[in-house]
Amino acid sequence: MLLIRCPYCEEERPELEFRNAGEAHIARSANIAGESDDDFEKFFFIRSNPKGIIYERWRHMHGCARFFNAVRDTVTDKFVMTYKAGEPKPAKLPGVAK
Amino acid sequence: MAKAAAKKTTSATSPSVDRRPALAGRAVSATGVKVEVLPPAERISLRAPEASVAALSKALGLTLPKKPKTSASKAGRTALWLGPDEWLVIDEGGNDPLADCATVTALHSAVGISHRNIAISVAGPAAEATVNSGCPQDLSLDAFPVGAASRTILGKAEIVLLRTANDAFHVECWRSFSDYVFTFLSEGARDAAG
Numbered sequence: 001m002l003l004i005r006c007p008y009c010e011e012e013r014p015e016l017e018f019r020n021a022g023e024a025h026i027a028r029s030a031n032i033a034g035e036s037d038d039d040f041e042k043f044f045f046i047r048s049n050p051k052g053i054i055y056e057r058w059r060h061m062h063g064c065a066r067f068f069n070a071v072r073d074t075v076t077d078k079f080v081m082t083y084k085a086g087e088p089k090p091a092k093l094p095g096v097a098k
Numbered sequence: 099m100a101k102a103a104a105k106k107t108t109s110a111t112s113p114s115v116d117r118r119p120a121l122a123g124r125a126v127s128a129t130g131v132k133v134e135v136l137p138p139a140e141r142i143s144l145r146a147p148e149a150s151v152a153a154l155s156k157a158l159g160l161t162l163p164k165k166p167k168t169s170a171s172k173a174g175r176t177a178l179w180l181g182p183d184e185w186l187v188i189d190e191g192g193n194d195p196l197a198d199c200a201t202v203t204a205l206h207s208a209v210g211i212s213h214r215n216i217a218i219s220v221a222g223p224a225a226e227a228t229v230n231s232g233c234p235q236d237l238s239l240d241a242f243p244v245g246a247a248s249r250t251i252l253g254k255a256e257i258v259l260l261r262t263a264n265d266a267f268h269v270e271c272w273r274s275f276s277d278y279v280f281t282f283l284s285e286g287a288r289d290a291a292g
Contacts, residue, residue, distance in 0.1 A: 001234060008182050009166040009248075014234035016251055062251045064166070064181035 006060045007068050007084045021057040023047050024069045120216050120276045126284040129291035131222035133283045140189040142196050143209045150204035157198045169247040178247035216276045221266040224290040229267050231286030253282045
């Protein structure tokens with residue numbers, strides 16, 4: 001079983017307590033009704049789906065119930081790090097060469 | 099909510115409106131562990147921002163814990179940290195924490211959930227193994243000491259777990275899950291004993 005660190009509970013918890021909640025850092029337009037169809041499609045449907053590092057939202061559903069962001073490697077399924085919702089993308093990832 | 103329920107009971111003549119707790123009085127004993135449904139208690143779900151915590155602590159008569167996975171207990175009343183701004187307050191002494199919160203003017207949300215939850219006690223040397231039969235958390239005394247509390251899962255059901263002693267746990271679950279949780283713990287108790 002994977003252990004995922006919850007930034008609110010400040011410890012690693014078993015993956016069964018968590019739910020994935022899609023890609024992170026997708027900002028909703030302040031004027032969503034004024035969006036063109038193409039822009040709305042990009043916001044609503046199009047996801048990056050990379051091979052490698054991905055930034056995702058996760059929810060500690062059966063714990064503190066808070067949403068947070070996680071950096072995960074889609075190839076190895078390893079969590080690089082997690083950080084609280086609302087915080088910017090980490091500039092430097094620990095243990096990732098680039 | 100509690101007040102309304104009390105009024106209903108006194109004015110009604112039919113016994114059908116009496117409170118009927120789920121699984122009342124059920125208990126299972128196995129070698130080294132006893133799983134037992136606890137009597138009804140008063141409970142509230144409390145949400146409040148940082149600025150209101152001091153006022154609420156004063157009204158409730160105990161200090162709301164601010165550290166993850168901790169609880170505070172005083173005079174039959176226990177407050178369990180569930181999230182950064184969320185607590186479960188259980189009163190087993192017969193006092194209503196909802197009424198205490200009603201006097202607080204600071205911003206908060208207190209919802210009576212006395213009838214939503216039931217409590218199960220798991221006690222005995224094999225209690226840890228019994229709860230671990232369906233709960234994936236590390237329940238060793240180092241990671242989950244006495245007084246530690248957490249919302250987690252047991253099998254397929256969500257529970258709130260509180261360690262009340264080295265060899266005793268208090269398991270809270272939703273009423274509709276109570277049959278599943280109690281049966282799961284009973285099976286776990288037999289496995290842990292064997």
